[in-house]
Amino acid sequence: MQGLYVIKTNIVSYLPVFEDLNEVKSSLRRQKGYYFLIPSKNGHIQGGLLFMEVNLLNLQKTLQNNGILISFAGRFSQEIIEELGDAVKKYLETESISQNEIYNVFSVFIEQTQNIKNYSALKTDCLVREKIANSGIVTIGRSDAGHFVSSGNIMESKDSYALVQKLDIINGLDRAGLKRLYKEQMKKEMVPGSTGAGLGLIDMARKASQPLKYSIDKLDEEFHFFTLKVNI
Amino acid sequence: MQILHIESTKSTPEIHFDPISNRMQIKGQSYPENAFKFYEPLLHWLDEYLQQLEQEVLVELYFNMPYINTSSSKCMMMMLEKLDEAYQSGKKVMILWYYDEDNETAMECAEEFKEDLLVPFQITKVEDSSQ
Numbered sequence: 001m002q003g004l005y006v007i008k009t010n011i012v013s014y015l016p017v018f019e020d021l022n023e024v025k026s027s028l029r030r031q032k033g034y035y036f037l038i039p040s041k042n043g044h045i046q047g048g049l050l051f052m053e054v055n056l057l058n059l060q061k062t063l064q065n066n067g068i069l070i071s072f073a074g075r076f077s078q079e080i081i082e083e084l085g086d087a088v089k090k091y092l093e094t095e096s097i098s099q100n101e102i103y104n105v106f107s108v109f110i111e112q113t114q115n116i117k118n119y120s121a122l123k124t125d126c127l128v129r130e131k132i133a134n135s136g137i138v139t140i141g142r143s144d145a146g147h148f149v150s151s152g153n154i155m156e157s158k159d160s161y162a163l164v165q166k167l168d169i170i171n172g173l174d175r176a177g178l179k180r181l182y183k184e185q186m187k188k189e190m191v192p193g194s195t196g197a198g199l200g201l202i203d204m205a206r207k208a209s210q211p212l213k214y215s216i217d218k219l220d221e222e223f224h225f226f227t228l229k230v231n232i
Numbered sequence: 233m234q235i236l237h238i239e240s241t242k243s244t245p246e247i248h249f250d251p252i253s254n255r256m257q258i259k260g261q262s263y264p265e266n267a268f269k270f271y272e273p274l275l276h277w278l279d280e281y282l283q284q285l286e287q288e289v290l291v292e293l294y295f296n297m298p299y300i301n302t303s304s305s306k307c308m309m310m311m312l313e314k315l316d317e318a319y320q321s322g323k324k325v326m327i328l329w330y331y332d333e334d335n336e337t338a339m340e341c342a343e344e345f346k347e348d349l350l351v352p353f354q355i356t357k358v359e360d361s362s363q
Contacts, residue, residue, distance in 0.1 A: 078243065078264075078265040081243075081263075082242045082243050085263075086242070098334075099332075099334040099335060099336075100334075100335075100336050100337055103299065103335065103337045103338075104337065106299065107299065107301070107337075110263050110301050111301065111302060114263070114301065114303070117265075179344075183344075183348070186305070186306060186309055190268070190306075195265075195266045195267075195268065195303070196302070196303055197267075197302050197303045197305070197306035199302035199303070199305065199306065200302050203302045
């Protein structure tokens with residue numbers, strides 16, 4: 001077999017050699033973790049599973065190289081959002097930045113994590129809801145341009161179009177336009193069953209120093225992965 | 233009518249609505265799991281209170297909210313609109329909003345609420361609003 005199949009990570013530390021693809025598949029089904037598959041010289045697939053326990057040093061290096069100070073991956077419960085939020089504030093208070101910047105980083109963090117939580121809660125199909133809820137990740141970091149908050153989550157591919165449209169409208173507006181859109185949205189009737197007010201993305205854009213950065217990666221026909229980066 | 237009192241939590245403010253002294257207070261940050269569920273009883277209480285309120289009684293509402301997430305903002309707006317309506321129908325309603333001197337965002341947030349309302353709305357800077 002030719003070509004590269006799946007590379008989820010470039011960190012190689014544990015590499016069992018699988019004799020055939022079926023074995024790879026069943027192994028991947030059995031175990032959760034980052035994995036990669038590469039073709040070996042003899043035409044067999046070589047696969048690797050990255051076990052977090054033995055790889056924390058590499059993981060830490062990856063986080064450091066990306067300027068990430070705080071990260072969490074997994075299901076966002078209200079308790080986790082509150083605890084992480086406190087940690088974010090406490091950490092930022094040790095740095096010499098203004099109260100306003102701390103406030104804005106905290107605020108974007110809350111909106112991003114609650115957005116993921118609210119989005120998963122809207123799904124009536126239990127499996128879809130669980131898949132989305134368990135896919136959340138948030139990172140808070142620092143670059144030359146200042147602090148940033150990034151989040152990611154699985155989304156249903158059918159929701160991508162509306163999301164991209166909304167983000168592009170937001171990114172096309174200046175400060176005054178964003179304020180107007182925020183107030184318009186504020187006056188709208190609530191979407192039945194929704195726990196959000198549809199204001200999160202607009203609010204993040206108002207607190208951002210640059211346009212919202214996002215990407216949507218296709219996972220399969222049904223699901224995409226959404227990444228959002230907000231520079232404060 | 234009964235006093236509505238709710239203790240604060242990490243993500244919800246302290247609520248103290250007193251129909252005898254006609255003073256209502258909301259104090260603390262607000263980013264609950266479900267803002268609409270949290271604020272619904274407050275909105276109902278206010279509806280009932282404002283309905284029985286006599287024209288000459290002065291009502292004061294104290295707000296001190298260092299952080300409000302967007303869904304709580306929406307609920308605050310719903311609450312403020314009720315107060316605005318009562319004011320426009322001739323009732324003596326007054327809003328007093330306090331913010332920490334180094335929390336500019338809380339001030340901007342209050343000013344944005346004020347922009348869309350007619351009810352008297354006083355925004356006051358304090359040195360340490362947690363006291």
